[in-house]
Amino acid sequence: MSTPLSVVELGNARDAVAHLCNHFRDDIHSSELRLHCTIPTWTESTLDLHDLHTRQTAFVAFVRELCTELKGTGIAASYALLPAHSSRAVLCWGSGALWQSLRILEEQEALARDGILFIKERKLLVFGPG
Numbered sequence: 001m002s003t004p005l006s007v008v009e010l011g012n013a014r015d016a017v018a019h020l021c022n023h024f025r026d027d028i029h030s031s032e033l034r035l036h037c038t039i040p041t042w043t044e045s046t047l048d049l050h051d052l053h054t055r056q057t058a059f060v061a062f063v064r065e066l067c068t069e070l071k072g073t074g075i076a077a078s079y080a081l082l083p084a085h086s087s088r089a090v091l092c093w094g095s096g097a098l099w100q101s102l103r104i105l106e107e108q109e110a111l112a113r114d115g116i117l118f119i120k121e122r123k124l125l126v127f128g129p130g
Contacts, residue, residue: 038084
């Protein structure tokens with residue numbers, strides 16, 4: 001049986017960037033950070049391909065903005081993008097974090113159906129489009 005996730009829900013991408021920058025500044029004891037991201041490649045029947053492209057574009061813009069903000073705090077951030085057979089975008093960090101995060105995501109399928117998920121050490125940060 002898995003441990004329940006802690007959930008932090010934020011209203012928009014700007015709030016999520018600020019939250020993550022504060023987290024990394026306080027908790028990462030390194031001047032370098034590698035982010036691992038999955039990009040959604042399919043969508044629910046309620047969204048069309050244009051909506052999927054919009055979601056992909058918004059997520060990549062979010063990741064780039066996060067990296068820019070982190071560089072401003074002295075953390076050299078980089079990222080790797082991986083297509084995923086999912087309608088969700090996932091951002092995680094740390095050794096082996098992507099695969100662990102995807103496993104946790106499978107367990108928590110009902111959470112944030114239309115949001116973006118961030119998972120680190122069984123903590124889930126969710127924010128909706130915007």
